[in-house]
Amino acid sequence: AKVPSIDELDALALKYAGMTDYENSAYGLSKALVNAYTRALAAAHPRLTIVSVTPGFLATDLTKGMGATKPPSAGVPVVERALFDTDIVSGYFYGSDGLRSPIDRYRGPGTPEYVDED
Numbered sequence: 001a002k003v004p005s006i007d008e009l010d011a012l013a014l015k016y017a018g019m020t021d022y023e024n025s026a027y028g029l030s031k032a033l034v035n036a037y038t039r040a041l042a043a044a045h046p047r048l049t050i051v052s053v054t055p056g057f058l059a060t061d062l063t064k065g066m067g068a069t070k071p072p073s074a075g076v077p078v079v080e081r082a083l084f085d086t087d088i089v090s091g092y093f094y095g096s097d098g099l100r101s102p103i104d105r106y107r108g109p110g111t112p113e114y115v116d117e118d
Contacts, residue, residue, distance in 0.1 A: 003043045009036050035093050035103040042091030049090045053078045056096030056109065 004012075013033055038052040055075025059068040074096070081088060081098040088094070095101040099113035107114055 003039045004036055006037070006040050006044065009033060009040055032103070038093065039091045046090075049088060051082050051088060051090060051092055051094055053082050053094045054096055054101075055079065 016029065034052050038050055042048075042050040055072075055078060056070060057063065057066075057068045058070050058072050058075050060072055078094050078096050078098045082094065085098075089100070092100050093103050095107055095109060097109040099107075100115075101107040102114045102116075
């Protein structure tokens with residue numbers, strides 16, 4: 001699949017600037033853009049390792065009252081992997097358990113690592 005350029009992604013993101021509800025899909029749009037930017041940056045800078053990660057649904061000020069129960073320290077493993085593991089693959093998204101995850105659906109911690117044909 002063709003990786004969009006940073007300019008193409010910027011143009012797409014700017015189409016939604018100033019909107020407040022993003023047609024009821026702000027979270028999904030923001031996640032899709034983060035993953036697309038990750039792929040584009042990795043393609044543009046092949047000598048660097050560029051990944052996106054999620055620390056998981058953690059109990060922070062941002063999630064207060066939303067039911068998150070894991071402490072912020074639970075998000076450390078994926079960040080450590082992104083920073084220090086030499087086998088991490090540039091351009092991919094990694095879940096809170098440090099394993100590769102698909103960009104279009106949820107993969108729960110502890111389930112098998114996502115594998116595709118690319």
